[in-house]
Amino acid sequence: MDLVSLSSTLLFIAFIAYLLATILFGGAVKSSSSTNDNSKSYDRWGKAAITVTIIGFISNLSYFITRWIAAGHAPVSNLYEFTTAFGMMVVAAFILIYFIYKTPALGLFALPIAVLIISYASMFPREISPLIPALKSYWLTVHVITAALGESILAISAVAGFIYLLKNIDQTKKTKERFWIEAVMYTILLVVGFVVSTTTFTIADYKAEYTYVGKEEIEETMVYTMPALFGMNESVAVAENTFEPLVEMPPIVNAKKLTTVVWSIIFGTAIYILLRLILRKRLSLVLQPLVKKSNSQLMDEIGYRAVLIGFPVFTLGALIFAMIWAHEAWSRFWGWDPKEVWALITFLFYAVFLHLRLTKGWEGKKSAWFALLGFIIIMFNLIAVNLIIAGLHSYA
Amino acid sequence: MDKIVCTCGNINPAGTELCESCGRPLNQNISDKQVVDMRYEGSARRSQTYKTTIIDKIWNFFSSVKVGMWIIGIILIAAAIGTILPQVFYVPATNEADIAAYYERIYGNFGIIYYELGLSDLYSSWWFQGLVGMLGISLVIASLDRVIPLYKSLKKQKTKRHISFLMRQRVYGTGEVEEPIANIDQAEEKLKTMRYKVKREGNAILAEKGRFSRWGPYVNHLGLILFLFGVMLRALPGFYVDETLWLREGERLYIPETDGYFLESKQFIYETYSKEESEEVFGDAIERVGSIAKNYQSDVALYKGPEDAVAGNTEELSFVKEASIQVNKPLKFDNFSVFQMDFRLDELAKMTFQLQDKETQESFGEFTIDLADPQSEYPLVNGYKVEILEYYASFTEFVDGIPQSESPIPNNPAFLIKMYSPEYPNGETSFVMIKNTIEPLGENQHKLAFQSVETRDVSGLTVRKDLTLPLLGIGGIIFMIGVAQGSYWNHRRIWIQLLEDGQVVIAAHTNKNWLSVKKDIDEVSKVAHLPQYEDQQDKEAKKEKEEGV
Ligand code: HEM
Numbered sequence: 022m023d024l025v026s027l028s029s030t031l032l033f034i035a036f037i038a039y040l041l042a043t044i045l046f047g048g049a050v051k052s053s054s055s056t057n058d059n060s061k062s063y064d065r066w067g068k069a070a071i072t073v074t075i076i077g078f079i080s081n082l083s084y085f086i087t088r089w090i091a092a093g094h095a096p097v098s099n100l101y102e103f104t105t106a107f108g109m110m111v112v113a114a115f116i117l118i119y120f121i122y123k124t125p126a127l128g129l130f131a132l133p134i135a136v137l138i139i140s141y142a143s144m145f146p147r148e149i150s151p152l153i154p155a156l157k158s159y160w161l162t163v164h165v166i167t168a169a170l171g172e173s174i175l176a177i178s179a180v181a182g183f184i185y186l187l188k189n190i191d192q193t194k195k196t197k198e199r200f201w202i203e204a205v206m207y208t209i210l211l212v213v214g215f216v217v218s219t220t221t222f223t224i225a226d227y228k229a230e231y232t233y234v235g236k237e238e239i240e241e242t243m244v245y246t247m248p249a250l251f252g253m254n255e256s257v258a259v260a261e262n263t264f265e266p267l268v269e270m271p272p273i274v275n276a277k278k279l280t281t282v283v284w285s286i287i288f289g290t291a292i293y294i295l296l297r298l299i300l301r302k303r304l305s306l307v308l309q310p311l312v313k314k315s316n317s318q319l320m321d322e323i324g325y326r327a328v329l330i331g332f333p334v335f336t337l338g339a340l341i342f343a344m345i346w347a348h349e350a351w352s353r354f355w356g357w358d359p360k361e362v363w364a365l366i367t368f369l370f371y372a373v374f375l376h377l378r379l380t381k382g383w384e385g386k387k388s389a390w391f392a393l394l395g396f397i398i399i400m401f402n403l404i405a406v407n408l409i410i411a412g413l414h415s416y417a
Numbered sequence: 418m419d420k421i422v423c424t425c426g427n428i429n430p431a432g433t434e435l436c437e438s439c440g441r442p443l444n445q446n447i448s449d450k451q452v453v454d455m456r457y458e459g460s461a462r463r464s465q466t467y468k469t470t471i472i473d474k475i476w477n478f479f480s481s482v483k484v485g486m487w488i489i490g491i492i493l494i495a496a497a498i499g500t501i502l503p504q505v506f507y508v509p510a511t512n513e514a515d516i517a518a519y520y521e522r523i524y525g526n527f528g529i530i531y532y533e534l535g536l537s538d539l540y541s542s543w544w545f546q547g548l549v550g551m552l553g554i555s556l557v558i559a560s561l562d563r564v565i566p567l568y569k570s571l572k573k574q575k576t577k578r579h580i581s582f583l584m585r586q587r588v589y590g591t592g593e594v595e596e597p598i599a600n601i602d603q604a605e606e607k608l609k610t611m612r613y614k615v616k617r618e619g620n621a622i623l624a625e626k627g628r629f630s631r632w633g634p635y636v637n638h639l640g641l642i643l644f645l646f647g648v649m650l651r652a653l654p655g656f657y658v659d660e661t662l663w664l665r666e667g668e669r670l671y672i673p674e675t676d677g678y679f680l681e682s683k684q685f686i687y688e689t690y691s692k693e694e695s696e697e698v699f700g701d702a703i704e705r706v707g708s709i710a711k712n713y714q715s716d717v718a719l720y721k722g723p724e725d726a727v728a729g730n731t732e733e734l735s736f737v738k739e740a741s742i743q744v745n746k747p748l749k750f751d752n753f754s755v756f757q758m759d760f761r762l763d764e765l766a767k768m769t770f771q772l773q774d775k776e777t778q779e780s781f782g783e784f785t786i787d788l789a790d791p792q793s794e795y796p797l798v799n800g801y802k803v804e805i806l807e808y809y810a811s812f813t814e815f816v817d818g819i820p821q822s823e824s825p826i827p828n829n830p831a832f833l834i835k836m837y838s839p840e841y842p843n844g845e846t847s848f849v850m851i852k853n854t855i856e857p858l859g860e861n862q863h864k865l866a867f868q869s870v871e872t873r874d875v876s877g878l879t880v881r882k883d884l885t886l887p888l889l890g891i892g893g894i895i896f897m898i899g900v901a902q903g904s905y906w907n908h909r910r911i912w913i914q915l916l917e918d919g920q921v922v923i924a925a926h927t928n929k930n931w932l933s934v935k936k937d938i939d940e941v942s943k944v945a946h947l948p949q950y951e952d953q954q955d956k957e958a959k960k961e962k963e964e965g966v
Contacts, residue, residue: 025698091698150702151690153710154744273524322932329904329929336900341893350745352756352879353659354889357540359500369493373486379929380456380482406500 024091025149031084032105036139038077039112043132045070049125050311067125071116074128078116081109092149095162099150103165104142104403110173111135114331118177122323126315131180137212144219160346167338168364172399174331175371179396181324182389187305188312188320189386198386199305205393206304207293214289215281221288222247230259235272243277247284251276321384324392332371339364363402370395425579430566432466435459437573440582452953453585455926458574460566479551479558488555492548499539502531553645556638564635571628577621583912586924588935590950597915604913604945611937613911620915626908631928633903640896647888658753658882664715665764665789666873669734671727672880675753679720679734685760685874688712713757715742715876719750742878752882759877765827767871770849772801772836775864781838783868788827800839803865807833812850820848836863909934913947923947 049066085106088096096102115131118124183205190198229245233253243253252266253276270276293304300307343364344354355361374391377383383391421429427438434447435458442448442459453459464480467473478484502524510516520528520537535542583589594600598620605622608615613624651657660673662680669681688711692703703709720734740748747754765788772781782797788810795803809822812831820831829851835844845861847854854864909927911934916922927934931952938950 093698146702146705148701148705149698150706151699151709151711154713158745271525318932322930326930333897333900333904337897341897344889344893348886349747352747352754352758352881354886357499357504357506362496362500366493366496369489369496373489373493376482376486 024087028084028087028091029147031080031087032139035077035081035084035109036136038073038080039132039136039139042070042073042077043129043136045073046125046128046132047311050129050314067123070125070128071119074112074116074119074132078109078112081112085109088149094152094157095166096149097162097165097169098152098156099146101142101145101147103169104145105139106166107169107173107403108135108138108142110170111138111176113170114174114177114327115180117174117330118323118327121326122319124315124319124323126184126312126320127177127180127323129311130184131177134176134180137209137216140216141212144216155350158346158350160342160349164338164342164346167334167342169338171331171333171335171338172367172403174327174334175392175399176396178324178327178331178392181320181327182392184312184315185317185320185324185389186386186393187309188315189317189389190305192303192306192309199303201390202305203303206308207289210293210296211285211289213292214287215285217292218247218284218288219281222284229263231256231263231266232259233257238272245277245280247280249276250280250283253277317385321388324389325378325384328371328374328392328395332375335371336368340368359406360402363398363406367395367398367402370398427573430461432461432463433459433570434461435570435582436579437570438575440574440578442581442585448581450585452587453582455586456928457563457567458570460570462562462566464562476558476562479555480562482559485552485555485559488548488552492545492552495539495545495548498536502528502537504540505538508537549645553642556642556645560635560638564632567631571631574623576616576618576623577914578623578912580914580916580922583914583922583924586912586926587931587954588925588938588950588952589923590948591920591922592948593919594921594946594948596946597919597921600921600945600947601913601915604941604947607941607944608911611940613909622911622913624911624913626910627906628908630902630906631908633899633901633906635899636902637896637899640892640894640899642892643895644889644892647885647892650885650888651883656884658880660880661758662755662878662880663761664717664876664878665766666875667766668789669720669731672753672755674880674882676751677722677724677727678737678750678753679722679731680755680878681718681720682876683716683718683739685762685876686712686714686716687760687762687874688714713744713760715757715760715878716740717742717748717755717876719748742876747881752884754881756879756881757876758879761875761877763872764875765830765870766873768830769868769870770803770865771868772797772803772838773864773866775862778866781863786832788830791832800837802837804835804837804844805832806835806846809833834865836861836865838863907933909937911938911941921948923950925950 045066049070052066085096088102092098097106111131112135115128115135119128186198186202190196190202192199223246227246227248229249230242231245231249231253232240232242233256235241235254242259243256248264249256249266250268251274252269254270254272256266256269256276258265266276270279296304343361347356347361348354374388374395377391378388419431421431421433421443423429423436423439423441423443425436425439425441427436429437429443433443435442435453437458437460440459442450442453447453447459462480463473464477468477502520505516508516508519510519516537517529517532520532522528524531531537539545584591601620601622605615605617605624608622608624611626613626615622615624617623658674662670662672664670664680664682666682666684669679672678672680689708690699690703690711692700699709716739718739719737721737722731722734737750742748742755742757744757747756749755767785767787769783769785771783773779774781781799781801784795784797784803786792786795786805791805791808793805795805797803807820809820809831811822811824811826811828813821813823813829815821820833822831831848831850833846833848835846837844840862845856845863846858847856847861847865849865851867907927907929909925911925912923914922923938925934925938935950935952938947941947
């Protein structure tokens with residue numbers, strides 16, 4: 022087996038291990054909620070769960086290292102690689118926090134998030150690409166790895182916040198909070214929708230080619246891998262019998278990406294409705310029993326602690342190392358590129374979080390919502406800014 | 418305003434809320450509270466004490482965290498709005514009219530509104546920069562308002578504190594124990610092994626840990642202030658240079674803003690990954706996207722000239738060094754860096770023509786025009802001669818019969834020429850373009866036949882000097898030290914005291930991570946049997962504690 026396929030296999034093993042560990046953490050949470058005599062069985066579940074997580078992580082790290090060796094550069098140079106690394110670091114951050122606080126409930130939610138992130142990553146082209154000149158820099162590697170690590174520690178704070186909210190939001194009353202926590206569930210399912218729809222059409226091997234007129238008024242061609250709901254400006258199918266786009270978009274809209282987004286929404290919504298019909302409950306209510314025995318104060322503290330640990334790492338990686346690299350590669354340390362700006366926004370956002378928490382006593386629910394919103398900003402920078410707002414960093 | 422004298426005899430500055438020494442509340446408002454605000458130890462902050470003059474008001478405005486957070490929040494939102502459409506410096510147009518037209522053409526009405534509102538150049542707008550300035554002011558004032566009084570009261574605090582102080586701490590407990598003195602001794606020992614700094618005064622203990630972390634925010638704010646100051650400095654002349662230099666192969670040019678430095682381009686190299694050399698690993702990627710750039714490189718030589726070199730005396734340049742400028746590998750000298758930023762391949766450099774008889778194609782000689790330096794005359798043998806009347810480097814069209822050139826870059830060279838021959842001593846006029854010739858004054862007998870062309874590559878370089886970088890670097894380092902200091906450590910204090918009436922009191926304060934300080938007390942209690950305590954702010958916590966997970 023050559024190094025590249027060995028590397029993929031290792032990632033797959035990690036993926037399975039994380040799924041397994043999620044189930045084991047579920048067992049730990051369950052047995053902890055019964056009577057005290059069960060604390061032994063809780064210990065067993067918990068130990069097994071974290072062991073499997075660590076095995077998965079080692080395999081994941083080996084994927085990273087083997088791919089690094091195969092490519093000759095750190096595997097963080099395209100969307101697939103970067104996002105996978107981010108998923109891996111979420112697990113690393115979880116393991117770190119787990120050893121401080123020993124909370125299985127955190128694993129029960131953090132690992133599925135990591136699994137989802139890695140699945141999401143796998144939807145993008147997975148081949149190893151050589152580095153373009155701008156990316157050939159030691160500082161870039163340091164910058165990306167540190168930034169991703171900081172972001173993943175911050176992500177753990179969102180997981181803790183999510184658990185806190187699941188537990189503390191009263192699901193029997195019709196409140197804004199109840200609505201928004203369900204909205205979070207739905208958003209997660211949209212990502213699932215993206216993964217499922219992409220996989221479905223890939224398996225079906227769907228391809229359709231169109232020509233269109235781009236925003237610079239030049240004719241170009243575009244290959245869709247999903248049935249075109251939206252057509253590019255003045256698009257014409259190349260082959261006969263191709264599915265005609267339902268709606269044609271003006272030139273500034275990338276209709277192919279829009280099509281992907283809408284398919285994800287369609288699939289995600291369908292999955293959501295299906296689950297609601299089967300379970301006959303709000304999804305957040307379905308999850309609530311899993312967190313019933315979580316200690317709110319502990320979750321609140323983990324949420325804050327994770328921001329405290331992650332914020333300096335994020336600042337160092339996403340701003341300071343980024344500036345050093347930008348200075349070498351682009352001759353200026355700051356250029357108001359959208360990706361840079363969103364890193365700054367993330368930084369400012371968490372700064373506000375820390376101030377309100379420290380000086381205005383924003384604890385509990387407020388703090389938990391803040392942590393969740395912070396994660397949404399990070400994901401926005403990771404996904405939307407890459408895909409929608411093009412800039413120097415746009416990999417796609 | 419007057420100083421406040423506490424019952425314990427300590428003289429406190431006006432505005433103090435908790436005596437700096439013993440901790441007694443100094444006014445009714447404070448003693449009414451069940452838990453006191455310990456963030457700045459109840460010290461006298463200017464903003465809380467003086468509120469009348471205009472200066473007080475400005476001071477108080479900027480020292481407020483609420484105001485500070487609003488400023489950050491507005492900057493954050495504005496920054497986000499600036500990413501909706503590309504900013505002007507990413508737009509391929511240079512003058513205002515073209516820029517406006519670009520936004521309209523690509524983004525329609527929304528683009529026009531965005532442009533008209535100035536959002537397309539948001540980050541250099543006066544109001545955005547004003548907000549950043551306010552952030553700086555707020556940082557300075559808020560920090561000064563707090564750090565000095567905080568420092569003083571932490572320094573002055575006594576080990577033994579008054580019960581009215583202890584009972585108003587968030588973590589507080591009191592009760593009788595069997596062997597109070599022995600327990601206090603045990604607690605002291607235990608706390609020491611937990612790396613607390615323990616002070617003892619009779620039967621009172623103050624155990625303290627990580628006080629230096631309290632300075633974290635002020636250190637990091639100082640770092641930020643230095644950074645912002647550094648950014649402001651760039652506006653001053655001499656600190657900052659940002660120039661573009663287009664350098665052709667074989668050309669030697671003065672490097673703008675430098676002290677007599679010249680740069681010569683030996684060659685420009687553009688490489689892509691070949692599928693063969695990296696088939697195994699990169700093959701799929703190259704297959705999918707086509708060619709992938711591997712290297713942009715300008716091989717250059719750096720020269721330094723004498724005083725008057727810039728004025729044109731380029732005879733006595735002395736060679737400094739050779740270098741290969743690549744992306745991520747700038748050329749550095751003095752305080753300058755030259756970066757590889759852009760390039761143009763195969764720009765026309767020289768064109769060779771032959772003067773011919775149109776009918777017979779008989780040649781009367783060849784000559785080569787250097788497009789960077791066209792001569793006015795090219796004499797040939799036997800009385801033949803070509804005169805260049807006009808040179809249009811980048812010919813576009815005729816307007817009212819006059820040829821137009823859109824730039825001095827030889828993208829589409831055209832010449833208005835006169836051909837002299839023994840038959841036509843007064844010359845025949847011709848307008849010569851690539852692949853086409855116009856004879857404006859009637860049929861000619863001779864023509865210029867295009868023979869060959871030489872091209873060369875052009876390097877797009879950026880010349881940069883930024884003397885503020887060291888300051889920015891220092892600001893960044895100080896900021897990182899400050900955040901680490903404030904985030905990875907926290908300040909914990911535990912007071913244990915045996916009162917006259919035989920009660921043992923325990924109280925604790927931390928600036929963050931209450932769970933951890935409670936764990937510490939529990940540890941101590943295991944060996945020293947201290948009374949039960951309560952989190953007076955979070956009654957629910959106790960209830961949940963037994964539940965686990
Ligand atoms: C981008 C701007 C800023 C950053 C990155 C920043 C960063 C920080 C950090 C990391 C902390 C420590 C928080 C903690 O440990 O939980 C802090 C504390 C603090 N900041 Fe800022 N800050 C900024 C702007 C401001 C502004 C504008 C104000 C003015 C009102 C301010 C006032 C404070 C105060 C009062 C504290 C608490 C100090 C203490 O408790 O001793 N900060 N800041």
